[in-house]
Amino acid sequence: MGLLRAYEPPAYMSDFDSIPGQREAWHRFVLESFDLNIQLVAGKLQKLDPSRPATPQFYSAVRSDPPGPLVEQAVVWNAFPKELLRRYGRDRALVEADWLWPLSAYGYNWRYDPGVPADTGAGTPGDIYPDTYLYQPAVEYCQWHIDRNPHSGRIRRVTFTSEPPEYWQAMFGGTLKYSRVRFPGDKKLLLHLYRKLVDPNIALSDLLVAEPFLSPYGKLKKGDYNPHNKWNTTHGIVHLSAPPNAIRAEINLAAVATVLYEDQLNNPVVDPDAFIAGTDMGGPNRNSDPTIAATVNALARAGAMVTLANPVGLYMDHIDVTGWEIPGGLAPRDCVRIVRGEERLIERLVVELPTDEFDVSDIRIGGVPVIYGGQLAECITVKLVGVAAALGSVHNGRLKLSTAGYVDPANAREVYPGERYEIPVGSVPAFIYESGEVVTNASRGRRSRVTSPGGPVR
Amino acid sequence: MTAKPAPIWPEEPVLDMADIQGIAVPGFFKPYQTLLGVRYTRAPQPIDALKQFLRKLAPDIATAAATLRDRRQHRGATPAAKRAPRSPPLIAIGFSYQGLLGLTPGASEIPSLAFKNGLARRSALLGDPTDPADPGNPVNWKVGQPNKELDILIIIAGNGRAGVARRAHTIERALAGIKAHVIRQDGNVRDDVPGQKGHEHFGFDDGVSQPGIRGRATARATDFITERHIDRSEFPAAALFGYPGQDLVWPGEFVIGYPQTGPDPLIPGPVLAPQPSWTRNGSFLVYRRLRQDVGLFWRTMRAEAARLARLPGFANLDDVELAAKLVGRRLSGAPVNRTPAGDDPALGGDQLANNHFRFDSDTPQLTLVGGKDGFPPAKADPIGSVCPLAAHIRKVNTRDSPSDTGGRSSTYERRILRVGVPFGPSATDRYAVSRSHGPDRGLLFLSIQSSIEEQFEFLQARWMNDDSRPKSPSGNDMVVGQNAPTADGVRRCSIFGSGLQQSAVEATGQFVIPTGGGYFFVPAIGALVSVIAASSPR
Numbered sequence: 001m002g003l004l005r006a007y008e009p010p011a012y013m014s015d016f017d018s019i020p021g022q023r024e025a026w027h028r029f030v031l032e033s034f035d036l037n038i039q040l041v042a043g044k045l046q047k048l049d050p051s052r053p054a055t056p057q058f059y060s061a062v063r064s065d066p067p068g069p070l071v072e073q074a075v076v077w078n079a080f081p082k083e084l085l086r087r088y089g090r091d092r093a094l095v096e097a098d099w100l101w102p103l104s105a106y107g108y109n110w111r112y113d114p115g116v117p118a119d120t121g122a123g124t125p126g127d128i129y130p131d132t133y134l135y136q137p138a139v140e141y142c143q144w145h146i147d148r149n150p151h152s153g154r155i156r157r158v159t160f161t162s163e164p165p166e167y168w169q170a171m172f173g174g175t176l177k178y179s180r181v182r183f184p185g186d187k188k189l190l191l192h193l194y195r196k197l198v199d200p201n202i203a204l205s206d207l208l209v210a211e212p213f214l215s216p217y218g219k220l221k222k223g224d225y226n227p228h229n230k231w232n233t234t235h236g237i238v239h240l241s242a243p244p245n246a247i248r249a250e251i252n253l254a255a256v257a258t259v260l261y262e263d264q265l266n267n268p269v270v271d272p273d274a275f276i277a278g279t280d281m282g283g284p285n286r287n288s289d290p291t292i293a294a295t296v297n298a299l300a301r302a303g304a305m306v307t308l309a310n311p312v313g314l315y316m317d318h319i320d321v322t323g324w325e326i327p328g329g330l331a332p333r334d335c336v337r338i339v340r341g342e343e344r345l346i347e348r349l350v351v352e353l354p355t356d357e358f359d360v361s362d363i364r365i366g367g368v369p370v371i372y373g374g375q376l377a378e379c380i381t382v383k384l385v386g387v388a389a390a391l392g393s394v395h396n397g398r399l400k401l402s403t404a405g406y407v408d409p410a411n412a413r414e415v416y417p418g419e420r421y422e423i424p425v426g427s428v429p430a431f432i433y434e435s436g437e438v439v440t441n442a443s444r445g446r447r448s449r450v451t452s453p454g455g456p457v458r
Numbered sequence: 459m460t461a462k463p464a465p466i467w468p469e470e471p472v473l474d475m476a477d478i479q480g481i482a483v484p485g486f487f488k489p490y491q492t493l494l495g496v497r498y499t500r501a502p503q504p505i506d507a508l509k510q511f512l513r514k515l516a517p518d519i520a521t522a523a524a525t526l527r528d529r530r531q532h533r534g535a536t537p538a539a540k541r542a543p544r545s546p547p548l549i550a551i552g553f554s555y556q557g558l559l560g561l562t563p564g565a566s567e568i569p570s571l572a573f574k575n576g577l578a579r580r581s582a583l584l585g586d587p588t589d590p591a592d593p594g595n596p597v598n599w600k601v602g603q604p605n606k607e608l609d610i611l612i613i614i615a616g617n618g619r620a621g622v623a624r625r626a627h628t629i630e631r632a633l634a635g636i637k638a639h640v641i642r643q644d645g646n647v648r649d650d651v652p653g654q655k656g657h658e659h660f661g662f663d664d665g666v667s668q669p670g671i672r673g674r675a676t677a678r679a680t681d682f683i684t685e686r687h688i689d690r691s692e693f694p695a696a697a698l699f700g701y702p703g704q705d706l707v708w709p710g711e712f713v714i715g716y717p718q719t720g721p722d723p724l725i726p727g728p729v730l731a732p733q734p735s736w737t738r739n740g741s742f743l744v745y746r747r748l749r750q751d752v753g754l755f756w757r758t759m760r761a762e763a764a765r766l767a768r769l770p771g772f773a774n775l776d777d778v779e780l781a782a783k784l785v786g787r788r789l790s791g792a793p794v795n796r797t798p799a800g801d802d803p804a805l806g807g808d809q810l811a812n813n814h815f816r817f818d819s820d821t822p823q824l825t826l827v828g829g830k831d832g833f834p835p836a837k838a839d840p841i842g843s844v845c846p847l848a849a850h851i852r853k854v855n856t857r858d859s860p861s862d863t864g865g866r867s868s869t870y871e872r873r874i875l876r877v878g879v880p881f882g883p884s885a886t887d888r889y890a891v892s893r894s895h896g897p898d899r900g901l902l903f904l905s906i907q908s909s910i911e912e913q914f915e916f917l918q919a920r921w922m923n924d925d926s927r928p929k930s931p932s933g934n935d936m937v938v939g940q941n942a943p944t945a946d947g948v949r950r951c952s953i954f955g956s957g958l959q960q961s962a963v964e965a966t967g968q969f970v971i972p973t974g975g976g977y978f979f980v981p982a983i984g985a986l987v988s989v990i991a992a993s994s995p996r
Contacts, residue, residue, distance in 0.1 A: 069958045071841050074930040077862045086721070270819040271858065273721060273865035284865075285721070291860035295929075298818040298840035298859070317926055322919060322943040323583025366583035366915075367575040381862060381926055388841065391958075405721075412720030412727045430722040432466055433694030 001070065004061035007031060010167060010247070010313030011341035015193065019171075019186045026170060029181040030312055033248050034060035036178075037255035044259050048397040057258035057300045057394050059307050066305045066389035073388055075295045076317055077287040079142035079160070079380035086285050086414045097374040098146060100134035100233055103215070106243045110416065110424070130213050133228040135242045140288045141314040142382045143245065145237035146373045155360040157352040158373045162314045162382060163239040163340065164247035165217065165227045172207075172225035177218035178248075190225070197339070197348070198236035206231060216243035240314070244283065250314055250384055253282050253289060257296035258306050262398040263434065269401055270301065274431035277405025277415050284405055284415040288382065296386060303392040309385040316346035317381040325364040328357055335363070351376055405430040465693035468724045471716055473522065473673045473683065473709055474739050477982040480525025481550035481613060482713055482741040482906045483671055484683050485875045487529075488548065488615035489647035489656075492626040493745070493902060495601055495976075496610035497639040500560055505994070507636035509561065512551075512991035515612075515629070519983055520548035526675055526683060532617075533685075547616030547625045552743045552978030553990065557609025561990050567734040568979065572910040573742060577976045578604045584915065585923040585940035586972050593749075594940075594971040601641050601747055601974035608641070608976045611745055613904070619646060643747065645879035645902040658880055659750040659899050660781070660937070660969075661888065663791030663806060667813050667855060669873040670700035673709040673716070687810060689825040697724055702814035702824055702831065703857075707873050711913070712906050714740050719870040730908055736989045739982030744874075744914045746903040747974035752885040753892050755937075755969040756781075760889065762963050771955020783953055784936045784963065786851030794845045795821075795836040805833045816858040817845070843958060847932035848951030853921050853939075861928035862920075872921075874913050878904035900973070910977055919943075925950065936963060938970050 007030035009016055009023065016022035038056050045054030059066065084093035087110070096114060105112035107128045136143045147157040169176050171193075173185015187204060194202045209226045212219065217227055227241045240246065261269040261279055269275050272294030276282060282289030299306050321332030334354055341347030353359055363370045370376065405415040406427035415430055416423040473483060480486065498508050520528075528545050555574045558565035572580055578596040587594040602608050612629060616622040626642065633640050649655050658664040670684035680686075684700040700706055710718035710730040715738035720727025732738035759777035766772040766780070779800075782788045788797055790806025795815045797805060805811050810829050815821050815836035823835060839845055840859070845852060852859075856869040863871075882899025907913035921928050922935035923943045933951025934944065941947050949965045981990055 071958060071960075072931065073841065074926065076926050076928075076930045077864070078927075082864055268819070271866055272860040273867060276865065287862060287864045287868075290865040291862065294818070294860040294865065295840070298838070301819065302838055302840055317930075320920075320924060320943070322585050322923065323580070325582070366572065367579045368571050381924070383926070383930065391841075407720065407722050407725050409725050412722065412725045415721045428725070430725070433697065433724055 001061075001065055003063070003065050004310055007062065008311040010164065010311050011315065011345040011347050012311055013167075013340060013347065015171065015189065018189065019184050021184045022170070022186070025181055025183045029166070029170065029176070029179060029183070030247075030251075031060060031062055032179060032181055033251045034058075034062070034255075037252055038063075040252075041255050041259060044256075044399060045396060048399065055394050055396060056255075057305055057396065058255040059305050059389075061307055061310065061387075066393070068390050068393075071388045071391070072309060073295065073299065073386045074317070074383045075292050075386055076381050076383045077140060077291050079138075079140050079316070079377040079382050080287075080374055081138045081140050082287045083139060083283065083285045083414070084137060094372040094374040097136070097138055097377065098372050099137075101137050102131040103129040103133045103135055103228065103243075104131045105137075106135065106216070110414065111422075128214055129216070133213070133215070134233045135228065136233075137242065138377070139242050139244050139283060140286060140382055141240065141245050141250070142316060142377065142380060143237060143240055143242060144373045144377060149359065155370065155373070157350060158360060158376050159237050159339075160316060160349045160351075160377070160380060161237050161239055161347065162316050163347045164314055165239050165241055165245070166247050168239045169217070169225055169227065174224075194231055194238060197238055198231050202231055245314075247312065247314060249282070250292075251308060251312065253292050254296050254306065254308055254384070254386060256281055257293040258300040260297070260300060260396055260398040261401050263401055267434070268301070268398060269434055270298075271431065271434045273405075273415070274434035277417060277430055278401040278403060278434075280403045280417060284417060292384065299386070299388045299391075300394075300396075302388075303390075303394050304388040305390045305394060307387050307389070309387050311345075313345070313347070313384070315341065315344070315383050315385075316349055317344055317383040318346070319349060319351075319376070320379045320381070323366045325367070326353065326358070327362050328353075328355055330355070330358075335360075349380075465697065466724070467697055468672070468726070470672045470674050470682065471709065471726070472677055473675065473713065473716065474982070475523035475526065475675050476521050477739045477984045478522040478713055479550050479741070479980050479983060480520035480522050480528075480548055481615075481743070481877060482875070482980055483522040483673070483709070484526050484529055485668075485877045485906060486520075486525065486548050486550065486613065486615040487665070487877065488617060489649075489879065490617065490619045490622045491613060491615040491645045491879050491902065492622050493643045493645065494612040494614070494626060494629060494633070495608040495641040495643070496557075496612065496633060497606070498557070498560070498609050499637060504637055505560065508638065509991045509993060511632055511636055513987060514632075515549070515551070516983060516987045516991065518549050519551055519986065521983060522683075523675065524548075545617060547614050547622050549625070549629075550613040550615075550980065551986065552611045552613075552980040554608055554610070554976050554978055556607060558979055558990065560609065564734045564736065564989065565979075568737060569733055570742065570910055572915055573977050573979060576607055577602060577744070577746070578607060580915065580977075581972065582942075584918045584972075585943040587940075587942050594968065594973070599747070599972070599974040601643065602745075602976040603974065611743070611976065611978050643881065643902060645881045648880050648884055651884045654884070657789070658901055659752050659882070659885065660755050661789050662785050662787060663789065665876060666787065666791040667851065668704065668875060669707040669711075670704045671709050671712055671875070672706045687827050689827055692824050694724070695822075695824050701809050702811070702826065704813055705855075705870060705873065707870050711871065711873060711908055712741055712875055714738055714908055718908070719867055721867050723867065723870060736985040737979070737981070738985075740985060741906050741908060741980045742910050743978040743980045744903070744905045744907070744910060745975040745978065746972060747881075747900065748903050749898060749900040749971040749973045751892055751967070751969050751971065752888055752899065753890045754967045756888045758965050758967060758969070759784075762965075766953075766961055766963070769955065769959065769961055771957045771959035772961065773956075780953075780963070783846055784849055784951070786845050786849030793836065793851070794849070795839055796833060798844050802833065808833070817852065817856070818859045841954070842929075842932070843954040846951060846953045847929045848935065850922075850935050850937045852929065852932070853935045854917050856928050859929060863928070872913055872916055874917065875906040876904070877906060878902045900970070903975075906980070933962070936965055940970075941965075941968050
C-alpha cells in the first residue's frame, strides 16, 4: 500500500482549501493525536515488560505500513442516545433527547435529574461546568436541532450533524486544548458557513466567548470561539458540542482499546460490557463506546494492527427510511438531504419536506407520527471506519483490569463507572462473571465514594 | 496466587406457571400444529356467544406448568415413546388488538403501538413490498390482509397430525356454531425427506438456537424452567447458559410482569410492569406466514457460487458451501464456525455442541452434565472470515460480539422464542422453478416476546434488512432479509475468500415472501377468564 501522505479533513470536505496552510495543519493535528495515543499505549504496554520496547497495536498509516491485506472494519452504532434509554425508558428518553441540558449536568452525571434540576444538578457547588451554557444529551457522536413552526409547534425541519468540534475550532484558528498545532483559521469563512447553514443574520460576536468559562474544550477566554454558542445549541446546530462527542475521543478510544486485559485470575477480559466498564474507556451505557472498544479489542486479540481509515472522522452512515409514510405522494428520499459530506460519509443531514403543504410532523413511521427528532435519530446509523492489518502478527501480553463498573441491583438499568463517578448507595460490582476479584478489590477501595442522590454520604 | 472468588449465582424468579400460557413458557415445540384464525361479528349476541366459547375453552388452554410437564416427560421418554402421539395436543390462544378491544375496552390501555397498528399496517416497516402488485404486499396476503385482520388466533400443537386435526376440528365446529369465520392453516414438521426431519424448506435444521428462559417453575432452588447442562464448576458459563451457548434470558423479555435484561446478565433488570394490570403473565405473539421459494434460493446459490469460484480465494466454492456461509450453519445445523471444512452431522445433532461457539474469541471447552463435547472448538472470527458478518445467525444473535446498540446485553434484549413450524410439501427438486399454481410451502413463523417493537420488529427491520447493522461490513441478511428496503431492490453481502479477499454476493429475487399473519396478545389464563371472556354488564 505504501505510507499515507496526509490525513485529509473529515469526509474530504473542502472548506480548508481556501485557507493557506490549513489542510497541512489539520493533517498535523490528526497525526499528533495518533502519535500521542500510540505513545500512551506504548507506555501501558511497557508496564508488562520494562526491559524491552513494546509493540503498540495501534498505528498511524502515515508512520507505518503493515504487511498483508488490509481489512476495513466500519464500526456502526445507532444515533439515539442509549444512556437516556437505559435511564428513563424510551418514552421519556425521546423527550429528553430533544431538550438541552445545562453543561453543569455533564459533570454531575447520573445524579442530575432534569425533572428537578435545581435540586439535583445545575448550580450545585462543586460542579465544574456552568449552568448558563447548554448541551444536547445525545452522546453518540450525532446531534440534532429541531426547527418548529412558531405558531403551530409542528416540526418543520430536523438537522443532524456528526461534524467534530475540532474541525470548527480549527476553522476559527489558533491552538486547541492539548495540541501544539497552530491553525491559520479564517473567521470570515467560519461566519460565512454559520450564516449559510443556520441563519444569515448571525454576527461573529455571537460565536465568541463573552466572559471566560470552563468548558470541556478547556478554559475559554473572552474572544475565543465558543462551541456552545447559541447558533450551535438553542438556535441551531453546526457541529457536535456534547462533551464526549469529539474526534480526539474517537482516536483515543480506538487506540487504548488495542490493549489486552485480564482479570486477577489471569483470564482474558473479552465481554464487551465487562471490558469497557473495567477499563474505564468511554461510556459503558452508550451504543457507541462499548462497540468501538470491543470491536477494536477483538481485532487486537486476533493479533492485528489497528488504525483508523483516512479521512478520520465521525460519520452518519445512512438513514433508514423503511416504513416511512409521507403524504402528498412524496417518497422518503425526497425528504432527506445530505448537506455536508457524502453518501456513507455524511456530516450534515436535513430531514424536511419539499413542500409548504406538509411538514415533518406529517411523516409517520410504521403508522406512528413523528413528534420527536429522536424518532428520526433512531433511524440513523453512525460510524467510524477502522482498519485491521497483519492479522495474527502481534502477541502482546495482558494488563490487569484497572477499575470496575457498578450496578444498582434494586434498579439495574445502567452501569456506573467506579473510577470516575460516585455511585448510588447499594450498588454492587458488575460483571463479576468476568472480572470478579479485581472488582471486589476495587469495591473495597472505593467505598468512600458511594453516595446517595443529592450529595455525598457524610 | 489469588484465591478464586466464590461464584455468585443469580436468584431466578418463580414464574406463575398456572397462569402463564404454555406457548409462552416454556414454549410449544411440537412437530404438528394447526392455526385457527378467527374473525367474529361485532354484535352483542355473537360476542356473548364468543365469550361463552372462550370460558368453555379456557380450561383446555395449556398452562406453562402443563406444557413444562409434557416437555419433561417427552425428553425423558424412550425414542419409541417419543414417536407415539399419546399426550393430548396443547392449545394456546391470542387476540389481535381489534379482537381484544371488541371484548374488553381495557385493551386500549395496552401501550404497544405495534400491537395496536397490527401486522398489515406495520408491514412496510418490516421491509415488506409496498407495491400492491407484489405478491408479498399485504393486499395480496392469504390471511390477515388489510380490513380482514384476524381477531383471534388459536394454536393446536401436538406430537401427531391426527390428534391435532381432531382437536382442531372440534374447536372449528364450536366456532362455526357461534357464526365465527375461521381460517385454518396446518403446519407440519418436514418428515417427507429422509435425513431432513426438523429442517426448514431450504434444507437447514431449524430452531437450533433458542434462548433459555430464566426462572423457576416452583420455589425449589434448582427447579429451572430451562434445563442446565453445564457443570456448576464452570462459573460463569453455568450461570450464563442452559445448553452450552444457549443464553439464559430474564423472563421479562418473554412474559409481562417479570425482570427484563439489565446491563449485567447475572443481575435482573427492571421488572416490565403490566399495563393494564391484567396483562401480567401475558406475552405478545407474532404470526408471519412466510412462503419460501426453494428453487430461487438454490438457483441463486448455484449461480453465485459458480461466479465466485472463478475469483481468487473462492476456488471450489459450491452452492451448499455458500448457502451454509450465508446461514451461518450447515444443513445439519452444525455451526460454520465449528466446521470450517465442511458439514459434520454428528455435531449438528448434538445439543451439547451445536450451539457452543463464540464469534469474537476462541470458544473454551466446558465440563458438561450428561455428556461431553468432543468436537473441535470454534476459533475467534471477529472479522467474519469464516462465518460472514451478514450470516443469518450473526444478524439475529450477536452472541459475544458488540453491536450497533452496544455491548452484549443488547442482544439479550432482542431475543425471541420461536415456536413455529413449516407448512406445505417438500420440494422434490431444489432447483426447480416454482409454478404459479404449484404447491405452497414455507414457514408458519410464530414468535413469543414481551415487546413486538423491541424484539421481533427490531430484528427484522433494524438488523436483518439493513446492510450495515448490527455489525459492519456485513450486508443484508441474504436468506430472510427483504429486498424492498434496499436502494436498488438487490440484497448484497460481503464474504471472505481464503486469502482474505472480499467479494459481494447478490440476490435480486426474494426467497422469503410474506403471505399473511398478525400481531396477537397472549393473555394469562386468569385474565382470559376474568377479563376477556367475562360477561359484559348491560
